[in-house]
Amino acid sequence: MSSLASYPEEEIRHAIEVLAATDDELIEEQILAHADLGIGFLVKVRGVDDSVATHELTKALSGLRSVVDPATARAAQATENVWREIADEFGLLKSSEVGELLGASKSNREFASIRRNRGELLGVVRNNGYLYPGFQFDRSTGAIRSWVKPLLELAGEHSMGAADVLFWMMSPTTYFGGDRPADHTNDGDQLLDVARRSWSVEW
Known part of the structure; x- marks a missing residue:
């Protein structure tokens, strides 16, 4: 059976995001897609409280038949x-x-989700x-x-999800002299230009 270290970094990161969400249906869907890893792990995950942090969830990985190497941890x-x-x-x-920050009425519970879906x-x-x-708001x-909207549109063109954008925003890059994109949220044009150049690089 393959070690988890043999999977691309993006796949490992996505798996960790799934576990962090602790959503039973989503976890079941992901794990059953690779049933050979063991239904026992699914049972363990279901027993974990929603408030458990990712580093605590990784302890459950010890129940897998495959080796969980230090790189994955x-x-x-x-x-x-x-x-x-x-x-x-x-x-x-x-x-x-979010609704309060952007001036929505307290009764409008769908304010943020509507804008996220758009x-x-x-x-x-x-x-x-x-x-x-919080870096996407001008308080x-x-x-x-x-x-924000053009960045998400650009991400969609490159098949990047919300988590990919989030981690990119927090990752130091030479395009910003070692700064993170999140350090340059006041300059939207530069931020979008760096995103275009970063995401267009082919390895």
């Missing part, structure tokens, strides 16, 4: 660290907080719900930054 912890970094530095807003807002599944990174004006 490091990938899981690195992913969790990025979530914490976003929360500490920019905030991870719930739907209700591709106007970056929302990523986390612990069984959507959270919205001084109470608005979504103008680059």
Whole structure:
């Protein structure tokens, strides 16, 4: 049986995102697609409380018949660290907080999800719900930054999901002299230009 280290980094990251979401139906769909890894793991995941962090979930990987190598464990912890970094530095807003920030009425519970579905807002599944990174908002004006929609459209052209965009925003790049794209949210034109160049690179 193949080691998890043999899978591309993007697949490992997606698997970790699925586990972090702790959504029973989604987890079952992903695991049953690779039933040879063991239904026992699915049972363990179902027993994990929704509030458990990714690094705690990775302990359940010990029940797999395949070897969980140190690289996979490091990938899981690195992913969790990025979530914490976003929360500490920019905030991870719930739907209700997004609505309040953007001036929606308290009764409008669908405000954030409507804009997310329109591709106007970056929302990523986390612990069984959507959270919205704070770097996409101009808090001084109470608005979504103008680059968010075109960035998400560009991501779609490159078959990138919301989680891919989120992690790209938090990853240092030479296009910004080692800074993260999230450090340059005030310059939408430059941010979009860097995204086009970064995502168009073929290896």
